[in-house]
Amino acid sequence: MKGTYLGEFEEVVLLAVAIRSGDAYGAAIVNEIEQQMDRSVSLGAVHSALNRLQEKGLVDSQMGGMTAERGGRRKRLYTVTAYGRRALEEIRQLRNQMWDAIPHTAWS
Amino acid sequence: MNHPPRPVGDAAGLPERPRPPRWATRLLHWLCPPHRAEELEGDLSELFQQRVQAVGLSQARWRYVRDVLSLLRPSLLKRDKYPRPTTTTMIRNYFKIAWRNLAKNKAFSVINIGGLSVGMTVAMLIGLWMYDELTFNTYYQHYGRIAKVMQSATVNGDFGAGEYMPLPLAKTLQTDFADDFERVVLSSWTREHILAYGDKKFTKTGNYVSPEAPDLLSLTMTKGTRAGLTDPASVLLAASVATALFGDADPLGKVVKIDNKLNVKVMGVYEDFPHNTEFREMRFMAPWDLYVSSEPWIRENAGWDNNSWQILAQIAPQADFTSVSAKIKDLRLKNVPETAHVKPAVFLHPMSRWHLYDQWDKSGVAGGRIQYVWLFGLIGVFVLLLACINFMNLSTARSEKRAKEVGIRKAVGSNRAQLISQFFSESLLVVGVAFTLSLLLVWLALPLFNDIADKKLVMPWQEPVFWLSGLGFSLVTGLIAGSYPALYLSSFQPITVLKGTSSGFRVGRFATLPRQVLVVIQFTVSVTLITGTVIVFQQIQHAKNRPVGYDRSGLITVAMNTPELFGHYNALRSELIGTGAVVDMATSSSPTTQLGSRQIGFDWVGKDPAMKEQLGVMAVTHDFGKTVGWQFVAGRDFSRTFSTDSSGLILNETAVKYMGLNDPVGKVVKWNGKPFQVVGVIRDMVMDSPFAPVYQTAFLLNYNWAGVINIKLNPRLSASESLASVEAVFRTFNPGSPFDYKFLDQQYALKFAAEERISTLASIFAVLAIFISCLGLFGLASFTAEQRTKEIGVRKVLGASVLNLWSLLSKDFVFLVLIAFGIATPIAWYFLSGWLQKYEYRTELSWWIFAASGAGALAITLLTVSFQAIKAALMDPVKSLRSE
Numbered sequence: 001m002k003g004t005y006l007g008e009f010e011e012v013v014l015l016a017v018a019i020r021s022g023d024a025y026g027a028a029i030v031n032e033i034e035q036q037m038d039r040s041v042s043l044g045a046v047h048s049a050l051n052r053l054q055e056k057g058l059v060d061s062q063m064g065g066m067t068a069e070r071g072g073r074r075k076r077l078y079t080v081t082a083y084g085r086r087a088l089e090e091i092r093q094l095r096n097q098m099w100d101a102i103p104h105t106a107w108s
Numbered sequence: 109m110n111h112p113p114r115p116v117g118d119a120a121g122l123p124e125r126p127r128p129p130r131w132a133t134r135l136l137h138w139l140c141p142p143h144r145a146e147e148l149e150g151d152l153s154e155l156f157q158q159r160v161q162a163v164g165l166s167q168a169r170w171r172y173v174r175d176v177l178s179l180l181r182p183s184l185l186k187r188d189k190y191p192r193p194t195t196t197t198m199i200r201n202y203f204k205i206a207w208r209n210l211a212k213n214k215a216f217s218v219i220n221i222g223g224l225s226v227g228m229t230v231a232m233l234i235g236l237w238m239y240d241e242l243t244f245n246t247y248y249q250h251y252g253r254i255a256k257v258m259q260s261a262t263v264n265g266d267f268g269a270g271e272y273m274p275l276p277l278a279k280t281l282q283t284d285f286a287d288d289f290e291r292v293v294l295s296s297w298t299r300e301h302i303l304a305y306g307d308k309k310f311t312k313t314g315n316y317v318s319p320e321a322p323d324l325l326s327l328t329m330t331k332g333t334r335a336g337l338t339d340p341a342s343v344l345l346a347a348s349v350a351t352a353l354f355g356d357a358d359p360l361g362k363v364v365k366i367d368n369k370l371n372v373k374v375m376g377v378y379e380d381f382p383h384n385t386e387f388r389e390m391r392f393m394a395p396w397d398l399y400v401s402s403e404p405w406i407r408e409n410a411g412w413d414n415n416s417w418q419i420l421a422q423i424a425p426q427a428d429f430t431s432v433s434a435k436i437k438d439l440r441l442k443n444v445p446e447t448a449h450v451k452p453a454v455f456l457h458p459m460s461r462w463h464l465y466d467q468w469d470k471s472g473v474a475g476g477r478i479q480y481v482w483l484f485g486l487i488g489v490f491v492l493l494l495a496c497i498n499f500m501n502l503s504t505a506r507s508e509k510r511a512k513e514v515g516i517r518k519a520v521g522s523n524r525a526q527l528i529s530q531f532f533s534e535s536l537l538v539v540g541v542a543f544t545l546s547l548l549l550v551w552l553a554l555p556l557f558n559d560i561a562d563k564k565l566v567m568p569w570q571e572p573v574f575w576l577s578g579l580g581f582s583l584v585t586g587l588i589a590g591s592y593p594a595l596y597l598s599s600f601q602p603i604t605v606l607k608g609t610s611s612g613f614r615v616g617r618f619a620t621l622p623r624q625v626l627v628v629i630q631f632t633v634s635v636t637l638i639t640g641t642v643i644v645f646q647q648i649q650h651a652k653n654r655p656v657g658y659d660r661s662g663l664i665t666v667a668m669n670t671p672e673l674f675g676h677y678n679a680l681r682s683e684l685i686g687t688g689a690v691v692d693m694a695t696s697s698s699p700t701t702q703l704g705s706r707q708i709g710f711d712w713v714g715k716d717p718a719m720k721e722q723l724g725v726m727a728v729t730h731d732f733g734k735t736v737g738w739q740f741v742a743g744r745d746f747s748r749t750f751s752t753d754s755s756g757l758i759l760n761e762t763a764v765k766y767m768g769l770n771d772p773v774g775k776v777v778k779w780n781g782k783p784f785q786v787v788g789v790i791r792d793m794v795m796d797s798p799f800a801p802v803y804q805t806a807f808l809l810n811y812n813w814a815g816v817i818n819i820k821l822n823p824r825l826s827a828s829e830s831l832a833s834v835e836a837v838f839r840t841f842n843p844g845s846p847f848d849y850k851f852l853d854q855q856y857a858l859k860f861a862a863e864e865r866i867s868t869l870a871s872i873f874a875v876l877a878i879f880i881s882c883l884g885l886f887g888l889a890s891f892t893a894e895q896r897t898k899e900i901g902v903r904k905v906l907g908a909s910v911l912n913l914w915s916l917l918s919k920d921f922v923f924l925v926l927i928a929f930g931i932a933t934p935i936a937w938y939f940l941s942g943w944l945q946k947y948e949y950r951t952e953l954s955w956w957i958f959a960a961s962g963a964g965a966l967a968i969t970l971l972t973v974s975f976q977a978i979k980a981a982l983m984d985p986v987k988s989l990r991s992e
Binding site for chain 1: 144146147148149150151152153154155157158171174175177178179180181183184
């Protein structure tokens with residue numbers, strides 16, 4: 001399981017890719033994370049995470065359209081693979097399971 | 109290369125937009141792998157534009173830079189995902205192919221790299237040795253200005269030079285030539301003396317010198333000062349002696365006793381002279397004045413006619429050796445006019461020439477060790493040449509197999525320059541490996557080499573010259589060895605190479621010719637070296653087998669260097685014999701391995717008045733003959749029964765011939781007017797060099813002129829037992845001194861040391877040369893055998909026998925070796941007869957030595973080649989023909 005282990009930031013990036021589904025590329029993901037989490041992230045961290053996710057087979061990518069904002073350069077558009085989706089679901093399930101296991105007395 | 113793209117806005121003529129810092133964009137563009145550049149730059153630029161709107165320009169620029177820096181991480185800079193052929197990847201490919209080639213042909217690689225590194229090792233060792241020889245004495249700061257004052261004479265047309273000088277000369281040089289000399293130093297010879305402090309006693313070598321000597325020799329003082337010798341009762345000690353005598357205690361001011369009679373105070377300690385210096389044995393320095401006052405004979409011989417001391421001089425900064433030599437040339441002639449007939453000349457012998465030019469031939473040309481420096485230099489160059497030839501031979505032979513590779517590379521798109529650089533990088537790789545290996549070998553072999561060559565060489569790891577020459581040489585070898593495949597193979601037309609049959613592309617006959625020439629050169633060198641080694645060895649053996657005229661076995665000598673040993677001759681002798689460990693004992697003026705004194709002033713009836721006679725003189729006692737076992741050809745030994753023997757004389761055979769005496773026994777010979785009667789003639793004893801004729805020598809009785817005690821040990825007891833009893837006797841007679849003795853046969857063996865050292869080194873180099881040549885031959889033979897596999901298969905099928913095939917494969921090489929032998933013989937003959945000329949007692953250059961070394965080389969060749977030839981001949985033809 002070590003190979004598919006998802007770090008916290010990777011998970012965030014993977015979720016951002018899923019949110020921006022269809023238009024998920026580096027800058028958009030940076031924006032998404034900054035908006036959602038209200039914290040500043042560096043482009044390098046995002047790209048390196050995307051790179052790792054792709055190596056693990058959790059996302060897929062292809063070159064896409066260009067805009068004037070980008071100086072006429074194309075984007076690399078990421079999509080979550082089926083495997084990536086399952087990984088996200090597993091994490092969620094695991095979290096829920098653990099939430100459910102917390103005894104009610106814990107918060108009192 | 110691409111240029112950093114400009115924002116499209118400019119090109120589209122849209123309003124000017126704010127720009128991110130340009131250097132950051134460039135940096136990213138320069139470092140970023142091309143397959144990522146587009147998306148990353150796009151993202152950066154998009155974010156920048158957003159941020160300019162959201163947070164302002166400066167903040168946006170700042171975050172842009174941070175993002176760029178955050179992108180420069182290894183995982184994003186990795187390029188191998190979409191490899192692009194660049195120069196470096198191609199070079200990496202060359203090294204990979206080179207490595208695979210080496211790994212595929214293991215035997216070849218081992219031969220190639222091993223041979224080359226052995227050759228480099230030999231060359232490096234010889235280089236280090238030569239460097240050490242050439243930098244001899246450079247330790248002394250005034251190296252360039254120091255000279256020995258020497259004098260030469262020409263007797264009967266033969267030039268001779270000596271460094272024994274008269275005492276007054278030093279004073280004359282100091283006063284009359286004060287402008288030319290900065291320092292003039294008188295010195296005794298480096299001899300063994302006993303140094304004692306409390307109950308610690310050691311025999312150490314040292315000199316008595318003028319007080320200026322420490323400055324002349326630029327001593328490095330660890331304690332005290334160089335000015336320590338001005339007081340006559342003082343001494344300067346080398347650090348090693350100081351440690352031996354005083355341990356860790358402070359030596360300054362302590363009183364040491366020299367030879368049990370002179371009390372001197374330690375005024376300073378100097379760093380020992382290194383091994384490659386003239387005065388390395390000078391482990392203490394005592395003042396000259398002390399020497400003069402303690403040895404009364406010096407005052408009696410302080411005239412111009414006695415040559416007994418050495419004079420060292422440091423010339424003034426503006427003077428030069430030649431002009432000063434010219435000025436002082438006639439000093440001896442002026443002061444001793446009666447020596448005019450020998451044309452005496454005083455001259456300066458510069459320090460830079462002491463070690464390498466210490467001998468003069470009869471016409472006065474200086475030489476000496478320099479010829480060995482040249483000889484070994486030559487051998488080193490040759491061994492290295494052999495290794496290089498091997499290397500080139502094998503790599504060119506192998507490279508023919510790679511014609512196909514060249515064809516494919518060309519077809520795929522390599523241009524010629526790339527192929528050239530490929531083959532060069534390949535041979536450089538091999539040379540690099542060989543060089544590294546040879547460094548290791550030198551490092552391992554150095555202790556052994558030092559032992560054989562009597563040197564103290566160390567690896568010059570820190571010398572840039574060493575590295576430069578080593579790497580420079582590797583580069584040259586690599587380039588030369590790689591030049592054939594690089595320049596020739598790369599010129600092939602791919603179509604011709606690739607069209608060829610599977611038996612390989614034939615490069616043509618002319619390619620083998622240079623290889624054959626190289627083999628001939630290799631074997632010429634090898635055969636010359638074999639012959640040389642055999643003859644050097646034979647010459648040494650010849651001199652060793654020479655009858656010495658007395659019996660060295662069980663003979664020891666003890667130096668008489670303390671006053672206690674004098675005046676007790678009979679008591680000492682009877683005590684020694686009484687122990688049963690000693691057969692006999694006698695004193696003599698010098699040991700039998702060294703003729704100490706040559707004298708003039710002899711006269712006899714029938715002497716040619718024009719003859720300038722000179723005889724060796726040795727003082728002995730009555731028991732000397734029995735002790736050393738000399739042999740008489742006429743007359744008798746000295747005997748106590750004849751009181752007239754006190755003026756008796758014994759001559760050796762050469763002296764009788766030299767003096768022209770018939771029936772010499774009973775004749776009277778006068779020495780400085782005093783008559784001596786010849787009582788006997790002995791067989792010649794070899795006292796000086798065993799390579800030189802025996803010198804005419806006279807032996808006379810004198811109990812006071814004694815330098816050593818000769819003791820014949822009892823052969824029935826073991827040497828250690830006998831020595832223990834002898835030591836006990838010496839303890840009672842000479843309690844103040846350590847008992848130091850020398851075995852005479854060991855002393856005699858030392859006379860061969862120089863020759864044996866050369867013989868050992870030469871034979872090692874010869875063996876290595878042969879080894880390297882054979883490696884090359886082995887490689888070539890296996891290559892030819894492999895190339896002709898099919899031919900051999902066909903021949904076998906048609907009925908060729910193993911013998912047939914063997915001779916087919918061997919005869920080419922035998923032919924080459926025969927040519928080499930033909931070239932080597934005259935070369936070896938020329939050099940060796942020249943070398944033998946310098947020995948007066950020498951062996952013959954007989955033809956069989958040449959024949960034997962030729963036969964030896966041939967036998968080695970056949971052995972080497974046959975292994976491959978027979979292996980090929982025994983191969984199953986089905987196997988060799990099947991693979992089509």
